[in-house]
Structure formats: C-alpha cells, structure tokens
Amino acid sequence: MVNSSAQNVILRSDNPELCLYAFVPILRDAEIKFWLRSSSALRAHNASSRLFLSGTAVQSFDIIDQCIFLLPSLKKSLEEQHFNCDKIDVNNLFCRVLDQARLWGEAYSLGEIRRDASTIACHLSLVNPFAVLIWNWHRPEGMLARAIAESMGIECWDIERTPWPGMLTLDKSGQLSETNLAASLRIFSNRHPKLQSPLENGLQQYIDRADEYISITRSKTLTWWQQPCSGISSATEIQQIDDYANSKYKILFAGQVDNDVQNFLFNPHFESNIQAFTAVLNSLPEDSFVVGKHHPMSRIPVTAYQHAIDNANHVTGIWTEKLDVVSSLSLVEHVIAVNSSFLFEALFAGKSCFELGTTMLSGLDVFFDCANHVDLKSAISDWLSSPLSDYKKRVVRSRVLTGYALSHGLLSFEDFGFTFKESDCKSFMVKWADQVLGCKAQPYDNLQSENHPLNSRMSSNSIAVKGLINYSSAISSLGHELSLVRHELSLARSPGVKKAAKTLLVSILKSIKRRIH
Numbered sequence: 001m002v003n004s005s006a007q008n009v010i011l012r013s014d015n016p017e018l019c020l021y022a023f024v025p026i027l028r029d030a031e032i033k034f035w036l037r038s039s040s041a042l043r044a045h046n047a048s049s050r051l052f053l054s055g056t057a058v059q060s061f062d063i064i065d066q067c068i069f070l071l072p073s074l075k076k077s078l079e080e081q082h083f084n085c086d087k088i089d090v091n092n093l094f095c096r097v098l099d100q101a102r103l104w105g106e107a108y109s110l111g112e113i114r115r116d117a118s119t120i121a122c123h124l125s126l127v128n129p130f131a132v133l134i135w136n137w138h139r140p141e142g143m144l145a146r147a148i149a150e151s152m153g154i155e156c157w158d159i160e161r162t163p164w165p166g167m168l169t170l171d172k173s174g175q176l177s178e179t180n181l182a183a184s185l186r187i188f189s190n191r192h193p194k195l196q197s198p199l200e201n202g203l204q205q206y207i208d209r210a211d212e213y214i215s216i217t218r219s220k221t222l223t224w225w226q227q228p229c230s231g232i233s234s235a236t237e238i239q240q241i242d243d244y245a246n247s248k249y250k251i252l253f254a255g256q257v258d259n260d261v262q263n264f265l266f267n268p269h270f271e272s273n274i275q276a277f278t279a280v281l282n283s284l285p286e287d288s289f290v291v292g293k294h295h296p297m298s299r300i301p302v303t304a305y306q307h308a309i310d311n312a313n314h315v316t317g318i319w320t321e322k323l324d325v326v327s328s329l330s331l332v333e334h335v336i337a338v339n340s341s342f343l344f345e346a347l348f349a350g351k352s353c354f355e356l357g358t359t360m361l362s363g364l365d366v367f368f369d370c371a372n373h374v375d376l377k378s379a380i381s382d383w384l385s386s387p388l389s390d391y392k393k394r395v396v397r398s399r400v401l402t403g404y405a406l407s408h409g410l411l412s413f414e415d416f417g418f419t420f421k422e423s424d425c426k427s428f429m430v431k432w433a434d435q436v437l438g439c440k441a442q443p444y445d446n447l448q449s450e451n452h453p454l455n456s457r458m459s460s461n462s463i464a465v466k467g468l469i470n471y472s473s474a475i476s477s478l479g480h481e482l483s484l485v486r487h488e489l490s491l492a493r494s495p496g497v498k499k500a501a502k503t504l505l506v507s508i509l510k511s512i513k514r515r516i517h
Contacts, residue, residue: 051068129154254346333352
C-alpha cells in the first residue's frame, strides 16, 4: 500500500529540499537506526534536508519518523519503459553487472537489470539528490546505481563496514584498503615510524580514543555478525583435548566468506578461504594445534574445513561453529586469517596476528605477513618464534592507528555515545554529515548565502570527501595535514602511494582556497 504523503513528497521534480539518495542491500533494525541518526545529523545542518532510501531491501513506499523516505521498486509504473541513456553504453554496463552478479554468486537476470536501471533512473530524476550513497558499490546493484548516477552528474560515495567493529567508511574513491582513510593512515604511520611506548608527544590522544572504543566494544561484546551462545562450554571442551593441551603452538584461523569484497579485491594469494586455510596447515610447524572459527555467514560446511585438518599429518586441530569471538581468543596467543575483521579484534585482545591478504593496516608494522604464498612457511616460522616484545609493540601501534582512524574518517554505525574527553568528538554522526555536505554545521539562515557550499551541488566535492583532512575548519589544521603529504612525497615510496599522496595534496590546496574565499 503506497503512503500518499510519501508519494506526494517524492513525485515532484522541482523538489527544493536538499536530498540524499542511499542505495542499500539490507535494511534491518540496526540499519534503520543508523539511517535515522544520519538523517538527524543532516537535518542539524539543514532543516529541510531529506534522506531517501532505495534498494533490494526496501519493500514499502513510506516515511519513517518524518525523516527518511522509503522508495521501493516502481514496477507498475515502469513495466513498459526501457532504460536508455545517451551517456552510458547500456549493453556494456549490463554485461558488466551480469558478470559481477556471477562473481557474487547471485541470480540476476538481464530483465531484472533493465527494470532496476529504469527504477534507479526514475528515482534520481524525481529526487534530484545532492549525492548518492551506495552501501558497497561492488555489489551488482551498487555498480548499476553508481553508473547511472554518475552519468547524471551526481556524486557517488561508497559507504561500507570496516574491519573495526561498529565502524564505517564513507569514501568517494574506493573501499577498505583503497579508501583515502587507508592512504592517510600510511602517511601518518610514515611520519611516526616508532609508534611504541613511550609515545611521542601528541600521540597519547589517539591511545585514549582507541582505548575508550576498545572498552566499549568489549563491554558490548561488539562484533559485526551474530555470535553463537555456546562459546564458553565449547572452549572448555577444546581445552580438555590432549593434543591441544600438549601442543607448543596454539593457533586460531578465522574463517571468512568467499563472496565478499575483501576476498575479491584484497586477497592476492588465494582463490578461496579454504585454499588459504590449507596453505596455512601445510606451513605450520609440528606440535601445532589449530582452532578454526567458522564464519557465521559462511556457505562452506564445517566438515570441509575439518577434512582439511584431518588430512594434515603433522598438525592437529578442530574446526567449529560453536565459538564466539571472546571464547575463541581465550584459547590462543596467535591468530591468522586472510583479512578478516577478527584480526582487528584479536589485536585489541593483545594477540599476535598474521594476515594473508590486505587490510587497512597492511604494511604499517601491525600484522605479520608474507610477500607471497611461496614464502609462507618461513614467514609463519618467523612469526611464531618472534619475541613477546615484538608483537606487543605491534599492538601499541594498532591502538595509535585505531585512534587516528577514529579521529580522521571512521564513522559510527552503532550508537556508542563516545566522549573521548573532548567535546568535538561526542557525535560521530556529525562527521558523517560533514563529509556529505562538505562543510561544518552552520545556521540554516546562512544557507542562502551566495558563497555557501550548499548553494551549488557541483561545489560540494570539498576536501571533506578526502578522509585525510581533520574536520576542524582552521587553516592551521589543514597546514598540518599538508605537511604529512609533503613528508610522504619526499620519501622513496611506491608509485601507488605517491599517486595517492599527490591526489590528497591537490585536494588540500583546493580546500585551503575554498576556505580562504
């Protein structure tokens, strides 16, 4: 049943309000709460702003709490229409979307793609949004929405979960390790090569922020996916296994989902998670006991992983879906995975961690790793024999870098109620709005100013899109960030890192000019 008031609001091409359009694949209670907080933050900047949600998860045409408008598929009005756009090679786009659907293992027909393309184009024409936010634009529908929006001259940003539990990124250029936040973390780390106790001046603030965040995640047993409730009893059973008790190395392997961006884009050595696990088993020394933690969303049966353990002659272990995060970490001192968010949670618990893929903290002396899978056995040997003092330094580095990320680009999916002992960090959702709107909160009366960034949609792609920049409006803050980029460019870095630094440099200079004028 169509809500008439919602229909009246949306079916106006001359809508004068500041609108955002978000394309989402899931819309559970937690997501609804997040979008409500986001909408409230946006309305604090602009009282007439509106947030429109669409995507496969949206089933009704309705208004939520007068803030969020749900736009389901407009099948009835679009049945006879065919998507066409002069600025897009439609056949090529549809073929790419079909290929992406196959990669994700999703059934997505050409007819459904044409229908969804027409729906998205219709929505964008009617809403005329300031920007389009896409929850994971590497998904087939996200790829489709991005191509259509960009062809219409509308900015597209990717919004996605990060390896930090309860934290998101909002980025205009990429996901996870390809985000500007990841680039800024590399620059920051290069500027401070010795992130260890005693800390350099000015870095304690990042430790404080990280520790508060870690404390909250522990108190809430916060993780991205629902965990089993049998963890304690299962851990007790494993501790009673003779091979576990007598083993020299107790190692946890965190299982992952194959149909995921982390695997598609940031797993250079292995085609699947079970292939990575088998390689680890073949590289472990004797006297090793492996605890395999099954991912709650994995489609691969537990028996497949257990079969791999049983076929490894020199190690023993168990693969189980009964352990939660806390109980599994209580069993081991060493954790290995491709690039699971579990690695970050293990770091917070003070564990020594080895990554097989790429994460947002790769190359920053946080995780042990290897250059290629051929050297995996020797790399794992070095990891397991490393002194306690080595990985304790890595844990300290991870806390400083986490605090920096919390201050420079991570956004809160959960309603944490952070304080960080500083008033300007009490609401992460304000940062979310800062990034989208490209300016700090200002009285609504000032929005009519000729020079206000919100007065022109195309002038909105400010430096706030670049997660490197501090949200302070002070030129001195921008100057500080500028020095980080210059430092990075002065070093002998890889072409990729230099390119990212140069891009950030241009953005900073543009932001300074905008702030001056």
